[in-house]
Amino acid sequence: MNADRHLMAKRRLAARTSSCEEVGAVAWKPYTPEEARAVREANLEQMESQLTRRVDELVTGDQWLEAMRFAAQFRGRSFLNTLLIQVQHLNAYSEGRVPTPYPSYVAGRSDWRKLGRWPAKEQTGYLVRKPVVERYAATNPASGRWRKLGSREKPRPGETVREKMVNVTYGKVWDVSQTDGEPVPERPRPAVLVGAAPAGLWDGLAAEVGQQGFTLRNAPNVLALDGADGVTDYTTRETIIRADAEDAERVAVLAHEVGHILMHDPEAEGREPHRGIREVEAESAAAMVCAIYGLDSGPSSVPYVAGWASTVKDVEPAEVIRRTGERVRRIVLKLLDRLPEPVGGDGSPPPPSPTNEAPQTRTCAQQSRPAARPTLAETEAVRL
Template sequence: MRHQTRDSQQAREAKLDALHTKLTESVGALVSGEDWRRALEFSARFRSRSFNNTMLIYIQHNEAFQLGRVLAPTPTYVAGFKQWQTLGRQVMKGQSGYGILAPVTARFASRTPNNSESWRRLGRGERPQPGEVARTKMVGLRPAYVWDVSQTDGDPLPTQPAPTLLSGHAPAGLWEGLAAQVEAHGFTLHQVPDAAAIGGANGLTDFSTRQVSVRADMDDAARVKTLAHELGHVMLHSPDASGATDGAAIDAVLHRGIAEVEAESVALMIGAAHGLDTTTYTVPYVSSWASSVPGADPVEVVQATAERVRTTSLRVLDQLDTAQVGDGDPPGLIRETTQRRVPGRQAPGRSTDTPESRPVIEQTEQAVGL
């Protein structure tokens, strides 16, 4: 039994190593601004997943396409083995799942939660003692698996409406929704007559006066894109923005190139989530801004930047009452809000990413940027 446990642990570590290698290679391949734009567009359509996991899904699906196992080069909807079953669909024989990174969590308890050394790990089924505070923390990673809808068959999925836009037009309610969020952060929004009024820019965020300005002489789509860009600055780069004290935020403030990349990327993801044409969104070469932080690994800078962009975009999108494209989850998938213990044993290549376990996994995944 001890040999089996050790062999199982070694097999899991080997799979994790392989996934980390694949992830590093895929992120390292983001060389140009065009590559970055395509990666974020894909992430916008799979925004229920972390940036790292969207990259893993993208590259593995493309590999499957090259081998002729799937018919399209990009996936449509992905879900775990048992999640597909809840929708009346089955993974087809011979279809391998796409490995992703999922956190392993454990329960901890403490009588003095402000003391980081006071937390003790609870055993399986153990409950906190009277007076103790309990929290769930991530203690590691495990490989999990998802499949694209094209790798399954069974009941048809519900039809999901997609936003349709005319060139130059903005989605209904998007300007108003973004403007409300700018004002909710304590900034006033002004529409100026032209670029000359704000130093030749399309938009400007002034943290000293807490004012956001946007040119009024652009078409609706351009105005919305600019407003989303400035909202990105407001949320990520204001001295009192939420999370502005973390290392990534400080890097962005100190290195103007990263701050502009983050703001433009937030605008890009919000636009892509609404079906806007994002081909005109401009991001400089990844190699230039990813190398601007002294002593930092460019791949890690890209991953941190992308995850900050994704989580910020999600905060914006979740508050908008607008028609948006899907988030990568199959239409009709209902996630349970309660957690049940996931069985420790599973069939090879099958996911424990079940509706019961997913809410906790997703919450932790977003928090740690997996």
């Protein structure tokens, strides 16, 4: 039923567009309210269906860590949106629409336009979640009395404004391989390091340990740590790492322990009460940090997702997965602000050069495809 609705909406869209070759210019007829609603509902259903399937696929620890590493490379987007991009790009690859199973740069239509590129006519963008927010203003926030602002209403002098997410809609993004136009400059890529650690990463993580009020020291081997590679003691405020491992492994272990410190300190608010999930969060944070810096973290593992995700009372495992991924992503993003600058980007295309700005407009003769109608199905994605 959902597939039929989506197909009908696409046919309506196709029937209402005229190509440049046919009429010499691009023309659209406005959607009727019924058509707009049909397109919106069909795309939302398709997006949520894809997301649900992808979450259900995360049944093993290996799949979970792979999803977290993918999220590390596209960390500018929410965890759920990285899942959506990953599954839709793999589908496009299996259908022969993109050349590689892994996307490189992903952006919305307006960002590609700034770089002088446009989605290819035969390419369908990837659906991503887009927040619907409302603005509220208050003279005294402590009073709890907030008034809703209109879409273009400005706050009064002295008022505090806050945004509240009230719903989710969708936008579209495209991988660079789905676009045509001006060449895109390549970002430098981090070298994959095996055994060696990225320059400055150990020092940055060690400084974070001290910043959080813990003392970092070494243990001679795993026997001194009862078989563990690293330990964080919240009572003595110590983090201890085995000294007899290679630099890369020691950095990965330290990243794991920093994850514990930032997320699981008993004195901190919002501590995850389930020990199994705490271990998953710490290992996921380490996997993201290592992926961002091109570090081969070795045979890291987490328990089966079906096991740890079912330990939270009265919460569906799928919801636990969604929350955990986003919580880890946010913590890692904050941590990155205090670590050495990563070599690679966050999955977004490099900005245009100020000395060689990309063209902003094209004539009809230059267009190889009809321009997109700037409504609904082609809405620019806001990162959520």
